[in-house]
Amino acid sequence: MDKEILIKEILEKVLNNFGLTIQIRLEKPANPDFGDLSSNLAMIAYGQVSDKFKSPREFATVIIEKIKELDQEKIFEEITIAGPGFINFKLNSDQLLKTFSQKDKSKEIELINLGLGKKAIVEYSSPNIAKPFTIGHLRSTIIGDSVANLLEASGYQVFRDNHLGDWGTQFGKQIVAIKRWGNEEEIANAENPVEKLVALYVKFHEEAEKDPSLDDEARLWFKKLEDGDEEARALWQKCIDWSFKEFATIYEYLGVKFTENNGRGYGESFFENMLQPLIAELKEKGIAQIGKEGAILIFYPNDQLSPLMIAKKDGSTLYATRDLATDKWRLENPRYQNADGSAPLVVNEVGGEQAFYFQQLYLAEQILGWYKKGQRVHVKHGLYRFKEGKMSTRKGNVIWLQEVLNKAKEKAMAFTKDEEIAKAVSVAALKWNDLKRKSDADINFDWDEILNLQGNSGPYMLYAYARAKSILRKAAESEAKPVENGDFEISALEKSLITSLDEFNKAVARAASEFSPHYLCNYLFDLAQIFNSFYNKYPILNSSLERQFRLQLVEAVSSTLAKGLNLLGIKTLEKM
């Protein structure tokens, strides 16, 4: 990175000579024949100087001459023009070696300081009480955790919240189901109480198909719950306790933590008392109005979005009511305010099917003057889907996370007898599978893909790291042979490794600023691939001249992999 900044400085000076200011981007070309770094700036800037030069190539020739004049430290060994006007830089090996070994690590952090110490709340996982924790929630948990890590690494002060679905009409349904067909004692003593609750929930929907009056009964019970009915409250609390036990186990297994409300996160019910005042406030401000059937809705100026309902005709609240209350509370809580009193960045990691709803929510919050554009972010993720269609709790066709975790571990056991290692490997496989791609597309649920232990997979990454560590251990144990003096040529592969290592910060910065961990995955996988090739091709411990340099490379690779995997929430293994 240091080196890249140096190069950019030179290029900037050159462009200034021509009175040009364009964004300079250096790329590592896919094809090593094109040099170690390349830039298309001559082509981009050509439009502005086409009166002085005949072609981008001619312009590039002049640029190269200027660069050579300014390159006093002899960073470049060769600069060439290629294709329509690319400038390809071949770096001087001695220089490269020197800057590599003298790298100043303290500078790295400030290079990706996007957050500037501002505060960010990342809300993720957010499972529903009394519903299964499925691979769907797994996505939000994994991606959200990583996004939080990335923001933290790039200079934000991050608060991790879990917006549990512990309030809503569903509890009316659940209560009806328990009262009609369930047995509390039996549920409490079951090995997996949530499973029993879900079975009851499914039964409710089956029965409600035949007898729609059940839905009215459910609404009534939710109303009772909101009004503080004792029986309703007691049943509701039990559902929460049963569910929470399961969630805690899963988070522990995945190594995911939350910081708010003593690690539990603020569920929707926490905001219960703020709902009626909020509705009153919105009505008073004229932002919310009573709709034709008696519900209360937020209408948008010029009907740019369809109205957002915040209270049903019977007065009970909805998801939107609770979300608005949540965001208002956050806004007013000093814990989340920036030093200058401004609102924090609030990120919701929630399925893409709610994109329209979040548009409504964010616009409402903007109209209210609570949050400015860009302070509310919806990180979407696609659904897991079966070939046959969408998973649905109501229909009972879900894949329980526990089943996935067990199967994954079982598969990893083929490689190791150690259960802890198998567990770590399987969790890495699941996490990587979710993080390695753009999050917004749906994923076809495929056991082979999700449990993949080879190629572009979590275990591949862990393996590369474990190998690097293994070498470093051996190097530390064995006496280093006296270093012979002499010059050696850096191979193309080693050069490529060095230039790749330099791109770590760029990858983190992009992943963080776009809330997309997959950019970091792409980078790390590429690095691991180059490392594996290098590992396979060149001796490290048994080399004489190059030993020190190569060990340094291995050290740099292992620490970069560790940093990267850590940001993805993947636990590394020294041995596997």
Added chain:
RNA sequence: GCACCCAUAGCUCAGUCUGGAUAGAGCGUUUGUUUGCGGAACAAAAGAUCGUGCGUUCGAAUCGCACUGGGUGCACCA
């Protein structure tokens, strides 16, 4: 009906923001690599009219328009 998302190799995907060189990976298929440090790896081969058409451009997977196919959402679920 309206809105948003998606379409790249047999399969799963990256690349699209910011147009640029021969469109990259992984899986699967075929062939090779063991005493040189971990074969969950490495090297290589075969495999792509980048959904279709038109346009902008010196140049389009990438930008614009139209269309087709798939997904999601759209007033009392979350």
